Amino acid sequence: MNKNYYAILMAGGVGSRFWPVSTSSFPKQFHDMFGTGETLIQRTFKRLNKIVPAENIYILTNEKYNDLVLEQLPRVTQKQVLLEPAMRNTAPCILYASLKIKKQNEDAVMVVAPSDHWIEDETTFVKNIQTSFDACSKQDMLMTLGITPTFPNTGYGYIQYERNPKNEIKKVDQFREKPDHETAQYFIGQGNFLWNAGIFMWSAKSIVNAFEIYQKELYHLFMQGYKVYNEKEEASFIKENYHKAENISIDYAILENAPNIFVLPAKFDWNDLGTWGSLYNELEKDPNANAIVNADVVLNYSSRNIIRTSKKKLVVIDSLEDFIVVDKDDVLLIYPKKKEQEIKGIVSKVKEKFGDHLA
């Protein structure tokens, strides 16, 4: 494998729409959401490891998930786990990781990717990353992978690219925020809009360079520590300075400002696994379109449900349609799929009423 290839896995999220399985002390990415024996972060690590050497895969996460990461990814060493001492959006941690990588290897190219998404076709994924790495190695460009939309989803951001049938890699025209339904339909009709999957590729040089130009303050803050990165003193520098960083996403900080943004229309199916419903879409179904994870079931007059329990729990259901049924030790959730967006709000309510331990 190419020693210049690096990856940054974003693993700090909480995934509260997957409550009660996902909680702030044990978030989604560390769960076996498909009941296959592998957690989402394990699947993502494996996928990236098909093109990036294991020792070059960095995990960006929160201090409280450090043990989970080391436990679930035995090939990752402590120095590959970057712990944010304060909750910040994506720009600060990506800059920090990129500087560490750049100091280690001036020729590094990297992919930045969420740890909790679903991509089944790994061969195509690897091929698309390879294409991107090849391009980023040669030119000063910041790339994203864009997903070809299959329906007018209002839950994703969109990437509009400049039409140019000759090039596989397209120049980005603009990023568009989550649209309303009508706008989403218009986007799809245009044919040059892609879903923003939050997967980025660039060389260490290019991304650091972009921060120097478009986010001077952040750049200078983190450059103060450049001499101690990958050394003993790094930890205390980060502890003292990280919280000073602006709370800003990589999209706002860089992608919407830099002129050299490109997108590769991805050729694989993708799902952000944002909700129980999106997980339902990727799970196997029984003849009545019920998706079952872990449970043994006796189902009558019940269809299109997603049912998840601990292993081998017996679930007997009659006359239930389009529901999310999730059982774990101390919590049982029975919620209509069409209201899945409310689950995040339920978590706050539960915290308020019953304390943090359940949420």
Next chain:
Amino acid sequence: MNKNYYAILMAGGVGSRFWPVSTSSFPKQFHDMFGTGETLIQRTFKRLNKIVPAENIYILTNEKYNDLVLEQLPRVTQKQVLLEPAMRNTAPCILYASLKIKKQNEDAVMVVAPSDHWIEDETTFVKNIQTSFDACSKQDMLMTLGITPTFPNTGYGYIQYERNPKNEIKKVDQFREKPDHETAQYFIGQGNFLWNAGIFMWSAKSIVNAFEIYQKELYHLFMQGYKVYNEKEEASFIKENYHKAENISIDYAILENAPNIFVLPAKFDWNDLGTWGSLYNELEKDPNANAIVNADVVLNYSSRNIIRTSKKKLVVIDSLEDFIVVDKDDVLLIYPKKKEQEIKGIVSKVKEKFGDHLA
């Protein structure tokens, strides 16, 4: 308390319509169905003990429930627990218990009652039993307590009595099997029909006498052991002979044959707790008519459900109406209340598919 007063508590049933809480290894009567800290048999024992001395209360049950009885009723000693070595209907065990009691006390009067029914008004219950005991002590009569029907229930048997406004205790005209809806409505319209609650009162002499006349074979079978009852040798006699007894109910064996059957219209509310729905009727409700046992709940757009879990389990439900939701360690049941009669059948299905341990 009157030393001549005895009770026989029937505690051998399985209550499979209360699955998954009630199972053949841990049936309904041994569960705290109301979440009050007391099991049904404990409540029943306490109620009877208001008029019958604790040492005169006998428990008729199956061998496998012996430990549960002794554990839950610490005032009951082993000699008060009569274990049926073979599954038989009610007549053989009632005769056996009655002979033991008669041998102990020729003047005994007794109440025979199920261990798993709901009776809230204990004062009136005791008053009605007292009235019956007084009558049975003086005359050779076999009495039942009849419940004044509140609606045309098709799940109970009915007792038709002879109209006679002068006497509080009525002579029974006939027992009527579970009627269809139209017949039940007719019964209620008549005004001299009562629900058969399976609560009987008689003297030891009267019931043994009735067996001698109407069930000669049973009588002779159990009389063979009369000399060893309440002695060491009793156990081996019962083990050798019990299985020879005819499988017949007390209703068919005696009540439908003897001429001296009387009924006292009971003045208390009663519920046989035969199904989740009947338990629902007696539980406290929240403002949306949900009945909650043990669980902590967050309920939205949900009404008229019965929800039972282990203590303090958090249950979050949206858009569910008229359901039974029961969770225990290894089983979750979500079933429409109106189909509660099917639950018994589900248990067989579960046994077949997943083995006996869950049923």
